[in-house]
Amino acid sequence: xxxxxxxxxxxxxxxxxxxxxxxxxxxxxxxxxxxxxxxxxxxxxxxxxxxxxxxxxxxxxxxxxxxxxxxxxxxxxxxxxxxxxxxxxxxxxxxxxxxxxxxxxxxxxxxxxxxxxxxxxxxxxxxxxxxxxxxxxxxxxxxxxxxxxxxxxxxxxxxxxxxxxxxxxxxxxxxxxxxxxxxxxxxxxxxxxxxxxxxxxxxxxxxxxxxxxxxxxxxxxxxxxxxxxxxxxxxxxxxxx
Amino acid sequence: xxxxxxxxxxxxxxxxxxxxxxxxxxxxxxxxxxxxxxxxxxxxxxxxxxxxxxxxxxxxxxxxxxxxxxxxxxxxxxxxxxxxxxxxxxxxxxxxxxxxxxxxxxxxxxxxxxxxxxxxxxxxxxxxxxxxxxxxxxxxxxxxxxxxxxxxxxxxxxxxxxxxxxxxxxxxxxxxxxxxxxxxxxxxxxxxxxxxxxxxxxxxxxxxxxxxxxxxxxxxxxxxxxxxxxxxxxxxxxxxx
DNA sequence: ATTTATAAGTGTTATTTTGACACAAAATTA
DNA sequence: TAATTTTGTGTCAAAATAACACTTATAAAT
Numbered sequence: 001x002x003x004x005x006x007x008x009x010x011x012x013x014x015x016x017x018x019x020x021x022x023x024x025x026x027x028x029x030x031x032x033x034x035x036x037x038x039x040x041x042x043x044x045x046x047x048x049x050x051x052x053x054x055x056x057x058x059x060x061x062x063x064x065x066x067x068x069x070x071x072x073x074x075x076x077x078x079x080x081x082x083x084x085x086x087x088x089x090x091x092x093x094x095x096x097x098x099x100x101x102x103x104x105x106x107x108x109x110x111x112x113x114x115x116x117x118x119x120x121x122x123x124x125x126x127x128x129x130x131x132x133x134x135x136x137x138x139x140x141x142x143x144x145x146x147x148x149x150x151x152x153x154x155x156x157x158x159x160x161x162x163x164x165x166x167x168x169x170x171x172x173x174x175x176x177x178x179x180x181x182x183x184x185x186x187x188x189x190x191x192x193x194x195x196x197x198x199x200x201x202x203x204x205x206x207x208x209x210x211x212x213x214x215x216x217x218x219x220x221x222x223x224x225x226x227x228x229x230x231x232x233x234x235x236x237x238x239x240x241x
Numbered sequence: 242x243x244x245x246x247x248x249x250x251x252x253x254x255x256x257x258x259x260x261x262x263x264x265x266x267x268x269x270x271x272x273x274x275x276x277x278x279x280x281x282x283x284x285x286x287x288x289x290x291x292x293x294x295x296x297x298x299x300x301x302x303x304x305x306x307x308x309x310x311x312x313x314x315x316x317x318x319x320x321x322x323x324x325x326x327x328x329x330x331x332x333x334x335x336x337x338x339x340x341x342x343x344x345x346x347x348x349x350x351x352x353x354x355x356x357x358x359x360x361x362x363x364x365x366x367x368x369x370x371x372x373x374x375x376x377x378x379x380x381x382x383x384x385x386x387x388x389x390x391x392x393x394x395x396x397x398x399x400x401x402x403x404x405x406x407x408x409x410x411x412x413x414x415x416x417x418x419x420x421x422x423x424x425x426x427x428x429x430x431x432x433x434x435x436x437x438x439x440x441x442x443x444x445x446x447x448x449x450x451x452x453x454x455x456x457x458x459x460x461x462x463x464x465x466x467x468x469x470x471x472x473x474x475x476x477x478x479x480x481x482x
Numbered sequence: 483a484t485t486t487a488t489a490a491g492t493g494t495t496a497t498t499t500t501g502a503c504a505c506a507a508a509a510t511t512a
Numbered sequence: 513t514a515a516t517t518t519t520g521t522g523t524c525a526a527a528a529t530a531a532c533a534c535t536t537a538t539a540a541a542t
Contacts, residue, residue: 003330007289009250012333048248051331055322079320079335081296089244090292092253092333094320162519179521180501202518203510222472228500231463403490420492421530443489444538469529 011091014058015046015130017077017137018067020102021154023163025119026170027102028134030126031066032114037087038127044134045113046093059096066113067105073153074098077137085129095133097140099153139235145171146230148220149190152211160198160206161185168226172233188224190215252332255299256287256371258318258378259308261343262395264404266360267411268343269375271367272307273355278328279368285375286354287334300337307354308346314394315339318378326370336374338381340394380476386412387471389461390431393452401439401447402426409467413474429465431456 002009018029030042045066049058055076064070077095085091102117109115118124123134145151151167152159161182169175185191192212197205227233243250259270271283286307290299296317305311318336326332343358350356359365364375386392392408393400402423410416426432433453438446468474 001330004252004289004332007252008292010253010290010292011245011248012251012253048245049251049322049333051249051251052324054324055320055333076319078317079296081290081335083293083295089242091245092290092296094322160519177502178519179503182520184500197519199509202508204508204517204519206519221475225499234462401490418531419490420532423491424493425529438490440538444540445488445490445536446538447490466528 011086011089012049012055013046013091013093014049014055014062015044015093015095015133016059016063016066016074016098017044017095017134018063018098018100019120019137019141019154020100020105020117021151021167021170022102022117023166024170025121027117028120028123029066029100029105029115029117030124031110032116033127034114041127042116042118042124043127044095044130045115048091055094055096059094059098063098066110066115067100069100069104072098072100073150077133077140080129080133082129093129093133095137097137099141099150101154101156103156135235142171142230142233146227146233147224148222149188149211149216149224149226150220152216158194158198158208158210160208162201162206163198164209172227172230174233184224184226188219190219252327252330253290253296254287254332254334255290255296255303256285256334256336256374257300257304257307257315257339258285258336258375259304259339259341260361260378260382260395261341261346261358262392262408262411263343263358264407265411266362268358269361269364270307270341270346270356270358271365272351273357274368275355282368283357283359283365284368285336285371286356289332296335296337300335300339304339307351307356308341310341310345313339313341314391318374318381321370321374323370334370334374336378338378340382340391342395342397344397376476383412383471383474387468387474388465389463390429390452390457390465390467391461393457399435399439399449399451401449403442403447404439405450413468413471415474425465425467429460431460 020027020029029045031045033039033041033043045062047058047062049055053061059074063072063074074096077097079092079094081092083090126134151171154167155163164185165176165178165181190212191209194208194210197207199205261268261270270286272286274280274282274284286303288299288303290296294302300315304313304315315337318338320333320335322333324331326334366372367375392412395408396404405426406417406419406422431453432450435449435451438448440446
């Protein structure tokens with residue numbers, strides 16, 4: 001099925017930047033390589049694309065392979081194509097960002113792939129250009145989350161406003177005024193208050209909320225300005241490359 | 242230099258969505274294919290990546306090959322990877338968006354590639370998934386331009402406020418209040434007023450402005466809110482796929 | 483020389499949004 | 513029942529936004 005002559009065919013891989021949030025810190029799901037090169041070093045979960053699948057399908061397959069999870073929020077970040085980024089053979093890697101509710105994959109981490117959650121701030125050194133991918137993913141997440149209700153993907157179905165606030169504060173490494181924050185969040189109309197409370201983290205307890213799924217899908221593209229002056233927290237793209 | 246065994250190598254191409262603006266309308270630079278498949282149909286300018294270059298280098302090479310231009314604003318849009326998107330042979334295409342000052346490549350359009358500027362609104366049918374690429378590029382441009390001073394890339398070094406307003410109005414297919422628009426633009430501090438006027442489009446003439454290059458580079462990432470309620474003009478991403 | 487036509491350029495005000503700020507309520511534990 | 517801790521909410525001043533109309537400069541026409 002080779003028909004264009006005189007062209008070089010290249011390996012194409014997918015690498016997944018998988019974010020989670022444990023209520024306290026952002027976490028990154030990494031795997032320890034069991035094979036050369038860079039054996040025993042940490043890396044993003046990845047794999048080569050197959051002849052009959054799209055990059056998106058490959059990313060989902062690879063994520064499922066590791067975590068067993070399906071229907072996860074996932075989006076294409078960027079293609080990385082430095083000719084010598086993989087010392088073994090030229091490989092173009094397309095990075096995908098996945099956001100998962102960490103509770104869905106916390107215990108029984110894959111032994112096969114030697115998977116482990118690392119606090120984003122204590123990330124080990126990664127192989128190839130994977131650290132750059134993570135930096136870019138972090139920046140992209142900060143960008144998107146400032147406008148779009150995307151961080152909900154990191155929380156379980158029921159969550160509290162204080163949890164949500166910790167999520168935003170963690171991403172931008174800042175503190176937010178809780179009165180202004182909850183006013184803004186509630187004014188989106190995306191949240192449905194539940195009757196029950198989460199009593200884990202306080203005596204009083206905090207009311208649970210759920211996402212209004214219909215509005216969530218409709219308003220995903222809406223600009224909601226969750227974060228004041230988001231550019232303060234963003235790294236100039238040119239610096240990242 | 243093949244070292245990973247049992248994997249399929251794939252053709253990787255770059256396709257360029259090249260936008261211009263003629264003062265009136267957005268234009269798209271297309272080429273007419275001189276070879277099968279889809280001979281004589283219109284398509285984006287593209288080409289295969291070479292063994293020793295990155296995707297970005299390939300995109301710049303291909304753009305230069307067509308237009309002779311270098312140092313053009315260019316950024317990666319997305320990889321398109323449907324296994325059958327190219328009927329001849331599986332090819333993954335990475336789309337790049339380029340913004341050029343149309344005056345730098347208006348006359349002497351490449352005969353070799355049969356290049357032509359089309360008004361974006363009167364785009365012919367394109368081969369493969371190129372129309373989808375253009376849609377996505379348009380949406381991405383609308384998104385970025387709402388916040389970042391990116392559209393200047395489409396104008397010559399010296400430009401007037403009314404030209405700039407036409408540029409924004411064209412992109413969002415809307416009208417803007419010129420008092421509010423110029424106030425907002427001038428308040429960014431990005432523009433340096435020139436002593437001379439453009440007398441092309443009015444008797445009174447409109448003062449030229451130039452970009453303050455230092456500020457431009459510094460503030461590129463800043464959120465400037467050029468367009469009120471930009472989500473009104475954006476297509477939901479899920480609709481685009 | 484005067485008038486006319488056309489696009490450029492600018493200022494005010496009401497409304498909305500934002501950001502800064504502090505105290506009361508609920509419930510567990512001492 | 514008092515103390516502690518976290519949740520939950522209201523006000524007000526400042527800033528940003530959106531709506532709105534008239535004057536100015538100049539070339540072309542009379």
